[in-house]
Amino acid sequence: MRCAHTVEQVRAAESQLMARLPEGALMQRAATGLGHAVAELLGGVYGRRVLLLVGSGDNGGDALLAGAMLARRGARVEAWQLGERWHDDGAAALRAAGGRCVTAVSATATPAPAAGGYDVVVDGVTGIGGRPGLRDAARAALDVALAAGTAGGRPLVVAVDTPSGVDVETGELPEGADHVRADLTVTFGTHKPVHLVEPGASACGAVHLVDLGLDLPPAPLEALQPGDVSALLPRPSLEAHKYTRGVVGVRAGSTTYPGAALLSVAGAASGLVGMVRYVGSDAVARTVREQHPEVVGEGRVQSWVVGSGSGDDAAQHLRQAGSDGVPVVVDADALAHLEILGAAEQRPPLVLTPHAGELARLLDVEREQVEERQLHHAREAAARFGATVLLKGPHTLAAAPDGRVRVTTTGTPWLATAGAGDVLGGVVGALLAAGLEPLDAASVGSWLHGAAATLAAAGGPIVAGDVARALPAVVRGLPLA
Numbered sequence: 001m002r003c004a005h006t007v008e009q010v011r012a013a014e015s016q017l018m019a020r021l022p023e024g025a026l027m028q029r030a031a032t033g034l035g036h037a038v039a040e041l042l043g044g045v046y047g048r049r050v051l052l053l054v055g056s057g058d059n060g061g062d063a064l065l066a067g068a069m070l071a072r073r074g075a076r077v078e079a080w081q082l083g084e085r086w087h088d089d090g091a092a093a094l095r096a097a098g099g100r101c102v103t104a105v106s107a108t109a110t111p112a113p114a115a116g117g118y119d120v121v122v123d124g125v126t127g128i129g130g131r132p133g134l135r136d137a138a139r140a141a142l143d144v145a146l147a148a149g150t151a152g153g154r155p156l157v158v159a160v161d162t163p164s165g166v167d168v169e170t171g172e173l174p175e176g177a178d179h180v181r182a183d184l185t186v187t188f189g190t191h192k193p194v195h196l197v198e199p200g201a202s203a204c205g206a207v208h209l210v211d212l213g214l215d216l217p218p219a220p221l222e223a224l225q226p227g228d229v230s231a232l233l234p235r236p237s238l239e240a241h242k243y244t245r246g247v248v249g250v251r252a253g254s255t256t257y258p259g260a261a262l263l264s265v266a267g268a269a270s271g272l273v274g275m276v277r278y279v280g281s282d283a284v285a286r287t288v289r290e291q292h293p294e295v296v297g298e299g300r301v302q303s304w305v306v307g308s309g310s311g312d313d314a315a316q317h318l319r320q321a322g323s324d325g326v327p328v329v330v331d332a333d334a335l336a337h338l339e340i341l342g343a344a345e346q347r348p349p350l351v352l353t354p355h356a357g358e359l360a361r362l363l364d365v366e367r368e369q370v371e372e373r374q375l376h377h378a379r380e381a382a383a384r385f386g387a388t389v390l391l392k393g394p395h396t397l398a399a400a401p402d403g404r405v406r407v408t409t410t411g412t413p414w415l416a417t418a419g420a421g422d423v424l425g426g427v428v429g430a431l432l433a434a435g436l437e438p439l440d441a442a443s444v445g446s447w448l449h450g451a452a453a454t455l456a457a458a459g460g461p462i463v464a465g466d467v468a469r470a471l472p473a474v475v476r477g478l479p480l481a
C-alpha cells in the first residue's frame, strides 16, 4: 500500500525518531536520498550544473546538504538564499564543498544566472512547513531559473519533499498564486496527500520516496498497489459454484442509450462474479443477450448497478434496486434521485460514481470547485450521503463515509472516452456482489479499470469496450496473493 500521512502525523513520527538519533542525522538521511535521486535523474554528477533555490526552513537545509554532496562529486552547485535566514550548517557544508552561495536574494535583487545555465533547479523553498503560494522573491527567482537551461531550454526541476506553493495536505493549488511544477519530487518518510491527489499530484511530476525509518500510524489516504489488489481480489475456491461467487444485477441503458446497457454489462461480465443479470426493456435486453449470451434475466442478486444511460427510467430502477437491501452502485442518471432511497439509515450500502460535474450537482457547487478541491468534496459527499463516493477523473478518489480515502494511480488519459464510466460501474458492482465491502469494491474496481485501460491503450487510443475486454488479462497479470 502506498500511504499518505498528514503533516501532523509526519511531524510526530519525525520528532519521535529524532529523539533517538544524533542531531542532524535525519536531515542527512533525507539529503543523501535527495542527492542520489538528482544524480540519477541527471545520469551523472561530474560537471553538471545545479541551482538550489533555498527557503528559510529545513526544506532548504535538505537542498543545501544534497547540494554539498553533489559538489563534492564534481557538480557545479550554486545556492540562492530566498528567505531572511537559511540553514547555516547546510550553507557551510556547501561552501566547504566548493559550492557558491548567493545571499539576500529578493524580488528586486535576483542574481544573473551562471553563464552556461543549469541542468537542474532544486526547489528547496518550502516543504511541509510552507503555506500555499510563492512569495515574490521565490517567484522571481524561479522565473529567472526556468529560463536558464543549459541547452537554451528549461532546466529539469526537482522538488524537495513537495513542490513549493502547493497545499501539501489537500493537493489543492493556490488560488491566484504561483507554485512550482516539478519533473521529479523527492519526498521523505512517507507520501503526503499532494503527491497522490490532483491537481497537486500533477505538479509533483514523478515521485520518489526516501525511506527515513519513521514509525507511522494508519494513513488517512492510501493508494492500492498490485499486491494489495491481488490480496483483496475475490477468487473462486475449489468448491465454488456460480451462486457462491455472487450475482450482480444491471439496471442500465434504455432504448435511447442501449450502448450504456452493453458497456455496464461488459464491465460486470468480465469474469469476477458467477452470474450477471440484466433488467431493462425487452428490446435492450435482447441486444444485451446477443452480445453477452451468458447474461440472464431478473432474479436474486447480491448487488445492483443502476443508472448509466437509464434516462427517464433511472428513478424507477433505483427504487426497485434499493428495495432489495443489497449494495447498489449508483451511476449517472440515477445520482439525481438518491432521495428515493429514503433516509440514510434505511438505505442499503451505496457506491456513488459521479464525475466532477455530477458531484457538483449533488453538492450544489460549480464543477470547477470540485475539480480544484477534490479531496474535500469527495469526503464531504461521502459524509453527507452516508455512502462510498467514487469521484472519477485523472486520479479517481474513493471516499468512505468514515473518512478513509483511496486514490487510483492506474489509468491513462486515453480513458477519457464515452462509456468508460459505464464499464467501471459494472466492475464495481461485480466486486460488491463477490463480497467486497464498498470501499474495497470501489478502489479495487477503479484500480483494475485504470490498469485495463493502460494495457488496452498501450500508448494509443481506445474505446470503452476495449477496457472491459482487457480486464481479464489485468487480473491474470496480478502478482500471486
Ligand SMILES: NC(=O)C1=CN([C@@H]2O[C@H](COP(=O)(O)OP(=O)(O)OC[C@H]3O[C@@H](n4cnc5c(N)ncnc54)[C@H](OP(=O)(O)O)[C@@H]3O)[C@@H](O)[C@H]2O)[C@@H](O)CC1
Binding pocket: 014, 015, 018, 026, 027, 028, 030, 031, 055, 056, 057, 058, 059, 060, 062, 083, 084, 125, 126, 127, 128, 129, 130, 131, 132, 133, 134, 135, 138, 160, 161, 162, 165, 188
Ligand atoms: N522535521 C524533520 O525531522 C525533517 C524534515 N525534513 C525537511 O524539513 C521540511 C520541513 O521544514 P520546516 O518545518 O522548517 O518547514 P519548511 O517547509 O522548510 O518551510 C519553513 C518556512 O518557510 C517559510 N514559508 C512559509 N510559506 C512560505 C511561502 N509560501 N513562500 C516562501 N516561504 C514560506 C516560513 O518561514 P518565514 O519566512 O515565514 O519565517 C516557514 O516557517 C520538510 O518538508 C523536509 O523537507 C527532512 O530534513 C527530514 C527530516
Ligand SMILES: Nc1ncnc2c1ncn2[C@@H]1O[C@H](COP(=O)(O)OP(=O)(O)O)[C@@H](O)[C@H]1O
Binding pocket: 355, 392, 393, 394, 395, 396, 411, 412, 413, 414, 415, 416, 417, 418, 419, 420, 421, 422, 423, 424, 449
Ligand atoms: N484525464 C483522465 N485521465 C485518466 N482517466 C480519466 C481521465 N478523464 C476521465 N478518466 C476516467 O474515464 C472514465 C470516464 O467516466 P465518465 O466520466 O463516467 O464517462 P462516461 O459517462 O462517458 O462513461 C472514469 O473512469 C475516469 O476516471
Ligand SMILES: [K+]
Binding pocket: 059, 123, 124, 125, 126, 127, 159, 160, 161, 162, 163, 164
Ligand atoms: K520544496
